[in-house]
Amino acid sequence: MLRTWLAFGSGVLLQRPGPVGRRGYWRTVGLTEGIVSELDTDHHFVHRSTIPTMHFQDSLPRLPVPKLEESIRRYLAAQKPLLDDDHYRNTERIAREFEKEEGRKLQQALVELDKKNKHTSYISDPWFDMYLSARDPVVLTFNPFVSLNPDPKEGYNSQVVRATNLVVSSIKFLNSLKNECLRPDIYYVNPKWSQSRPFKNFIRLLPTSVSWYGAYMVNAYPLDMSQYKRLFNSSRIPKLNKDELFTNEQGRHLLVMRNGHFYVFDVLDPFGNILHPSEIQAHLIYILQDADHLPEFSFCYLTTEERNTWAAIRQQLLEAGNEDNLQKIDSAVFCLCLDNICPKDDIELSHCMLHGQGFNRWFDKSFSLIITSDGTAGINFEHSWGDGVAVLRFVNEVYRNSTRHPAIVPQSDPAALCPAKCERLEFRLNESIQSAINAARMKFDETVEKLSVKRFEFKKYGKEFLVKQKLSPDAVFQLACQITAYRLFGKIVSSYEACSTAAFKHGRTETIRPTSLLTKQCSLAFVEERSKHSVSELRNMIDECSKYHRRLQMEAALGKGFDRHLFALKHLSVSRDDPVPEFFLDAAYQKLNHIILSTSTLQSPAVHIGGFGPVEPDGFGIGYNVYDTWLGCNATGFLTRELQDFLGYLEYSLNDILDVLEGRPLV
Incomplete structure (x- = not known):
């Protein structure tokens, strides 16, 4: 533990003993450059950061407003596995008309509104309003x-x-x-920089208007901390x-x-x-x-x-x-x-x-x-x-x-x-x-x-095994959920995975849509066509699902998903009292947003388990983790028997994936 630290900020540092009976406690009034004893670290602060807490806030990059044509393309890709050909053609027609007409006008208005509010993100106010x-x-x-x-x-x-x-x-x-000495949230590509005193002192001296760029130079990415207030x-x-x-x-x-x-x-x-x-x-x-x-x-x-x-x-x-x-x-x-x-x-x-x-x-x-x-x-x-x-x-x-x-x-x-x-x-x-x-x-x-709550643990493999297989552990769990849902419901269902966009000023979350044509193909192969595919074909399907899921994760984290963008367009339309565009009234749009599998992952050495309720009465809330040697989830739902069946089938799906990865044919 460091024995001293630098105090910074405005004002004068005053130290004097606290009231009788508070031995070792000190009052601090104002902060300035200087050396401060460790007593304050132990008794008043979790730590003292060289870099002020909100040092990067002014220079954080802004959440981009996606291009409308890209969001429509991603939206249709998410709809494809959920719809039959006739319904998909109708939804595609509605989406293309929206892209050319009402959507184009709303997009222009959203971009103009975003330019006028550079202190925040285009999703911040609509998202607060939604909640x-x-x-x-x-x-x-x-x-x-x-x-x-x-x-x-x-x-x-x-x-x-x-x-x-x-x-x-x-x-x-x-x-x-409160005293601006909580370490800023920073994602370090090279963790050595998190312990580098020269790096911290260099960043601290940069003006707040450019501080983010200083961190970016060494592949360190500060995150938005506006929510902490x-x-x-x-x-x-x-x-x-x-x-x-x-x-x-x-x-x-x-x-x-x-x-x-x-x-x-x-x-x-x-x-x-x-x-x-x-x-x-x-x-x-x-x-x-x-x-x-x-x-x-x-x-x-x-x-x-x-x-x-x-x-x-x-x-x-x-x-x-x-x-x-x-x-x-x-x-x-x-x-x-x-x-x-x-x-x-x-x-x-x-x-x-x-x-x-x-x-x-x-x-x-x-x-x-x-x-x-x-x-x-x-x-x-x-x-x-x-x-x-x-x-x-x-x-x-x-x-x-x-x-x-x-x-x-x-x-x-x-x-x-x-x-x-x-x-x-x-x-x-x-x-x-x-x-x-x-x-x-x-x-x-x-x-x-x-409400039913069920715990699930699968001990046969975890992150270490999947990484050796050159697969995304998150993608494999999501794929297992897709296969399981198909086994349980006999159809492909709408799914949701949360992704933070805290890399941007006033970012909130974006949706990863785990359901895709690739996971649909894989689900059919594992459930209905088990004898029709060789092990190598099934393995190739898993690989393709993993690659596509990684791409969806990256796009969402970079603010290039479609859910928040379309939500913001709809919110803008409603706020202006415009007639609701046909696009948002389409039954397929409603179905896509009727979330059956609501999932989120949370891993920390401090956390034992986490969880949340289902989004829909006929859906499940799945808080999951992929640990080094095993994986598991904490699942909730109002359909007790179906939830129990889901977890039973989930074990079946994970075993099937293991068989394929280890070269064994499905039986």
């Missing part, structure tokens, strides 16, 4: 989860110890972000027809939930000092003791409601005199959920982290840190403000810091309990609100009762 205008409940529909691995030191996994350490590390991350002190506020995102960076208090009760206490002082860990520990112990029963009415259930319903009830809450308490919830740095449950396996864990029991969550917070009774930790996050890149970075840093530099040890003595510093929020709930809570609870219980 915030959606009236579906956020739970299951939008909010994903990630579950953290246990602390490697067994004694540190008790609920209070784990919660205290994760809270302290989370606030260190917040301090690092919504990570803390933020909530989604329900409003009629369209919600709002609220952020109050002045909030210094933590929101803690236990058995459906709300508590707040300050975790930062006005100078940015973190509350001493023993005091945080004492507050959490007090909360566990105080919240010993469920409230008669837990209005947490309201955050699981349809958004217009929730917006109307929230207005009733405000009128009933709950404005101050709601403001404290919305502006809290984040929400800590102390659950009274010990999941016995990964299935129960997934249910806990994805939706819980409803009464101990505030699903509108930017993220909630969940700690179960046995110290298992996870994150559930609201999706409108940002994507997995920011959340995964936060999870990685907090896990690493809390396990390597724990704020307290299992034998730590908490500070003296001081209930006055920990406020329990009490709410005024009239009969109308109570009735709404009961209705929300019943709907929530009925919905989660129908």
Whole structure:
């Protein structure tokens, strides 16, 4: 570990001892060039970066608006495997007419609008609008989860110890972000540059207007970090027809939930000092003791409601005199959920982290840190403000810091309990609100009762084997899913794989469409024509699918997919009150966007499992990973039997692929 670091920025560096009882804690007011002791690194920051956090933001490249003819070509390529010849010809006709007429006019308008808004991307506002205008409940529909691995030191996994350490590390991350000393997100083609002090000092001295180009010179690619401003002190506020995102960076208090009760206490002082860990520990112990029963009415259930319903009830809450308490919830740095449950396996864990029991969550917070009774930790996050890149970075840093530099040890003595510093929020709930809570609870219980979660692990091969075969591991898993879906449904279905476009200013995501003519051909060969193809022919099909999938991945990452582009054109048309073009009314367009297989991959040394709900009632949500020696997924769906069959067939498909790769004919 570095013993010193450079502090930079405006202002004067002042160090003085913190209050009595905070030995080793220091206050920092302003930052300038100079040498700072390691104490601040340990107690107030996850690390100190030589390069300022937002140093690259001004010079990031802009997300390109694809050419309309290229998007139409890619769109038709994605439609081809889903349609029979007659339907495809009709869809092609509609698409070509759109390209020549309404689409051309919308494209011109979109390009002009993009030129006027060089501070952002063409997709940013429409994408925010899509999320915030959606009236579906956020739970299951939008909010994903990630579950953290246990602390490697067994004694540190008790609920209070784990919660205290994760809270302290989370606030260190917040301090690092606020003070511009969180390392920027950079993708290094040559990882040696990430440890190169000359490189960092050179980049730091470059003006922000050209800093991205300096990194690009050595094949280092900074990523957009605009979403981080919504990570803390933020909530989604329900409003009629369209919600709002609220952020109050002045909030210094933590929101803690236990058995459906709300508590707040300050975790930062006005100078940015973190509350001493023993005091945080004492507050959490007090909360566990105080919240010993469920409230008669837990209005947490309201955050699981349809958004217009929730917006109307929230207005009733405000009128009933709950404005101050709601403001404290919305502006809290984040929400800590102390659950009274010990999941016995990964299935129960997934249910806990994805939706819980409803009464101990505030699903509108930017993220909630969940700690179960046995110290298992996870994150559930609201999706409108940002994507997995920011959340995964936060999870990685907090896990690493809390396990390597724990704020307290299992034998730590908490500070003296001081209930006055920990406020329990009490709410005024009239009969109308109570009735709404009961209705929300019943709907929530009925919905989660129908949701099935299944785990799948395949131990025969993983990334190492597939790379030796010169195949894309991601492509092979996606191909296996395509073959499996054909086995299960007897047809080719629409699929979705998420891809980040964070390499561009205000980039969000793009869609990879794993379903192609090549995967259709391969699916038919593996399911219906097993005896008609030689091993070498089948192997060649797998190779071609892998190459094509790599191409789709690259195009999506470079902003050259078609989904976001067409979505932006449609959004522009609607915003101008134009008649909806026939292109967007085509049944084939609707079918393509009825996602049966919604997939996303997430891999990190900090993450145990992750997951999300299905996009459609008749679809599956598949969070998967390809590890070095095995692969697996965490799958969700409302069709329990079909989900179980899907995973059984998935094992069959992966075994078939293994047989072909090892030269064995299919039987």
